[in-house]
Amino acid sequence: MKLASLSYSLLALSLVTAGCKKEKEESVAEKVPGYDISSLDSTFKACDDFDSYANGGWKKKNPIPGTESRWGAFGILDKENKEVRLKGIIEEITNKKDRKKGSEEQQIADYYQSYLDSATIEKRGLEPLKPYLDKIESVQSLKDLASVTGELQKLGVSAVLGFGVEGDLRNSKMNVLYQGQDGLSLGEKSYYERTDSSTLNVRKEFVKHVDKMFGFASFKDPNPGKTILDFETKLAKIQLTNVELRDPVKTYNKMSTKEFQNLIPDFDLKTFADKQDIKTDTLIVQNIPYLKNLNTLLKATPLATLKLYTRWQLLSQFAGFLPKNFDQENFNFFSKVIRGTKQQRARTERAIRSTDGLLGMPLGKLFSAKYFPEEDKKKVSEMIENVRTVYGERIDKLTWMSDSTKARAHKKLKAFTYKIGYPDKWKDYSSIDIKSDKLFENVVAASLYQHKESVEKIGKPVDKDEWGMTPQTVNAYYNPLNNEVAFPAGILQPPFYNRDADDAINYGGIIAVIGHEFTHGFDDQGSQFDEEGNLKNWWTASDRSNFDKLTKKYIDYFSGIEALPGFKINGALTIGENVADLGGLTLAYYALEKSLKGKPEPALIDGFNWKQRFFLGWAQVWHMNTTDAALQNQIQTDPHAPAKDRINGPLPHLKEFQNAWNCGAGSKMALPEVARVVIW
Incomplete structure (x- = not known):
């Protein structure tokens, strides 16, 4: 379920897990000043x-x-x-013996341990991805692609469109299926359109990033980074901007599933939904012109490119849970290039955050x-x-x-x-x-x-x-x-x-x-x-x-x-x-x-x-x-x-x-x- 929540938060969520109180049994904590005057700069x-x-x-x-x-x-x-705080909770749990299978303590402790077990991760390599890579390789038509990408959606792997479930904007007491645009690795269409030097460099580095990741995976596709950037640029061109997506009236288009399927007839939306175990007669479509234009784009794109793109989305989604070279390169682009982060956190710290995330x-x-x-x-x-x-x-x-x-x-x-x-x-x-x-x-x-x-x-x-x-x-x-x-x-x-x-x-x-x-x-x-x-x-x-x-x-x-x-x-x-x-x-x-x-x-x-x-x-x-x-x-x-x-x-x-x-x-x-x- 890929669509973002309609809730409005104080800060973007990429930064905001944190904080806690002192335990009552702890010694009295040092009082925090209301405002520390050393924060001032009187110049x-x-x-x-x-x-x-x-x-x-x-x-x-x-x-x-x-x-x-x-x-x-x-x-x-x-x-x-x-x-x-969370580290203390997790370590206390991991030190316990005889944790009951299926208990929250067992789940937390074993997930944390699985993240720290880098030796096993290195040994397994890309073996965990192989069943999914084989399915992508077996794709022979757009209908096959709909089936495989539908299955991958259940794992959180992006496709060119996605589903989400939330209250109906016009009947808020009932949940309804939403469909929206998806599939841009860089997250927002302006990254594919701006011509300033900084954005041009991001695109250049993105191509290098994809090439490196495919090299690590021993994929033999020629120029995969350029191929994916070219496809995503065409995809971005037909999508709404993030400003246009703010309009709840414009993006509320309720229709039957049959009407929805007719908007993009060459991509089997029924199979795509069935593979996600979705059962509904109606849904709310975010952008009708996008679906019509997407149908044209998919028909005009070589199947080999669509398969390459799907492999990329799979690899990128799970890069942080794969061997070190994938994990490190994923950090290099999405954290170092995109956000200017200089170094990756220690494995233990990342294990805590990953446990908290799941x-x-x-x-x-x-x-x-x-x-x-x-x-x-x-x-x-x-x-x-x-x-x-x-x-x-x-x-x-x-x-x-x-x-x-x-x-x-x-x-x-x-x-x-x-x-x-x-x-x-x-x-x-x-x-x-x-x-x-x-x-x-x-x-x-x-x-x-x-x-x-x-x-x-x-x-x-x-x-x-x-x-x-x-x-x-x-x-x-x-x-x-x-x-x-x-x-x-x-x-x-x-x-x-x-x-x-x-x-x-x-x-x-x-x-x-x-x-x-x-x-x-x-x-x-x-x-x-x-x-x-x-x-x-x-x-x-x-x-x-x-x-x-x-x-x-x-x-x-x-x-x-x-x-x-x-x-x-x-x-x-x-x-x-x-x-x-x-x-x-x-x-x-x-x-x-x-x-x-x-x-x-x-x-x-x-x-x-x-x-x-x-x-x-x-x-x-x-x-x-x-x-x-x-x-x-x-x-x-x-x-x-x-x-x-x-x-x-x-x-x-x-x-x-x-x-x-x-x-x-x-x-x-x-x-x-x-x-x-x-x-x-």
């Missing part, structure tokens, strides 16, 4: 470049480790969690029991309700929205539900057969379990208790189909939530995060869903027009920011996250102000008043050093703006920031009233 002015002012000192002291492409609050929590929920159950105090759940619930109250007050004060639409906005806000910490019920993973000496088969077993779980949901009611993240994840999300926000245990710690910090720091951190997720329910996408999670208009035409004008102004603003020479932020791609940041900051600021009413003015801390510390709290959440390669990749593929611009971007639109730091007219961090964007 910068707060009103000129707030990120450099608030985080310049931190950036100088925290260069990017060789194993990372980005280094900030998320990565630091990730490192602490994985290399200390068995994250069983690990999350142990993590939650050990490190997440129940009092934090109560505290976060109170925070969420405070944000809900302030959001309602902000809606009432809007001048661009009519009373009738305000009433519907209140209805949606009231219907918001939330998840905190970890699931109330846990899934049964005992059917996954994990062996201590069969890494490849373990990955396949976990993939087949996930696939089976997914297809069995088709046509059944949505389980609203299900989580979209593991408890140890340092992130949060809003799911428009459930109209819910979720805050895993991993994010409920410094610098996001610090029980030892003053309120201003926490409001600039975790409260702004809560406000961010709430605002996703009313961003350019979330605002198209009603209180029940259905894609349904609840706006008057004039109110929607007013909203669109405001978001267009904000799109243009961010599109003018050059994050790297020749690479400007894509304001249309990042608009949802940018609106959520602006809303989150606004809600958090006024929630803090509301909490202080009737109380004495808080004392200065380190020379800063509570208004200033609120914004310092926001800045330290996003302090980050990033390689140029990772920044380029983020600009082209990620709906989140770079960290620096998540700090500096929204602040000039907030008169509250200008007043807190006494920014005079003409300051870089203060816009004139007419240029400011105020949405919620």
